[in-house]
Amino acid sequence: MAPRPRSSPPLSPQPPPGRPPDLPAAAGYPLGRWLSWQRHLHYLGTLDPARAQVLERLGGLWDPRQQAFDRGLAHAAAYAGRHGHLVPPVEYIHDDFPLGRWPATQRTRADRLTSERATALAALDRWWNPPWAxxxxxxxxxxxxxxxxxxxxxxxxxxxxxxxxxxxxxxxxxxxLGLELLDTPASCPDDSLLPPRERAFGRERAAARAFLNRGHLDVPQRHIEEIAGEDVRRGQWLSNLRRAVRA
Structure with a gap:
């Protein structure tokens, strides 16, 4: 009697075309692509709730950018707690994290940061992104x-x-720091005697001069500068001034 042929082991179900498998089964699996797909399903609301709950325990899965920001903020908090500020040297490394470059990157994004992120940074150091150099x-x-x-x-x-x-x-x-200054650039003794338009121009000029300390006057149109406790819409003012000159 001929021996019975051995049955082949059942094949693993194949995913639909264009979709990676649900779980990485072997070393070398493109994990980043798989995680991106899970995020996509979660965004669409089609990810199985049980799987979503398991994945959420990993922390920061759904928003990797927020996870990266939170990591940088944790290092920043440790540095600020020790040094009292958040302007470390650019090449400063904290626990293998490039902390010196991280706040520098946040400064380049200052006008686009969410209010929550800006508040978190200001809580560590009010002048983490000063309007001067x-x-x-x-x-x-x-x-x-x-x-x-x-x-x-x-x-x-x-x-x-x-x-x-x-x-x-x-x-x-x-x-x-103990330095006695006799005057401030934002006002003068006779400022109250000037016409309103002249006083306004003086405030705008002081704001422009403060921003120029950064090395340029490429001011975003919506930028607001605080001068002597007063908000000055410096970006809009410069835009209007340039338009008037061109006219």
Whole structure:
């Protein structure tokens, strides 16, 4: 009697064309593509709820960008808690994380950050993205931490000599370091005697000068600058001024 042929093991069900399998079964499986598909199904509302619950335990699965931001924020919080600010050197590494570059990247996105992210960063350091050069902010913190050394006094003397070119909030920071400033660039004793349009122009000019400390005047049209506690729509003002000049 001829031996019975052995039955082949059942084949694994094949996914529909264009869809990766539900689970990575072997080493070398394109996990990134699989996760992208799970996110797609979740977005469409067609992912099995039980599977969604299992995947949610991984944390940050549905929004990898938010997960990346939260990771950077955790490192930033550790740094700010130790140093009292969030302007680390660009090449600074914290626990194998490029922390120096992370806040620099957030600064380039400042006008596009969600209010939640902007609030979280400001909670760590109010001046994490100041309206003046970030190098000045680093020098300020170096002076604050070094105390009353000769280098600190020399730097403060330089700032006092160029006080008229500084932002009003820079004046406050310098005053906190013990530097006495006789005047502020945002106003003058006779400012209240000027016509309203002249006072408005003076505020806008002060805002433009403060932004210029960053090295350019390429101001987004919706940008708002705070000058002496007052919001100045500097981007719109510069746009109107350029239009008037061209006309």
């Amino acid at each position: 970030i190098t000045w902010q680093r020098a300020h913190h170096a002076a604050r931490q070094s105390g009353e050394g000769s280098q600190t006094q020399a730097w403060l003397g330089t700032q006092g000599a160029r006080a008229d070119d500084l932002h009003p909030e820079q004046h406050i920071l310098l005053t906190q």
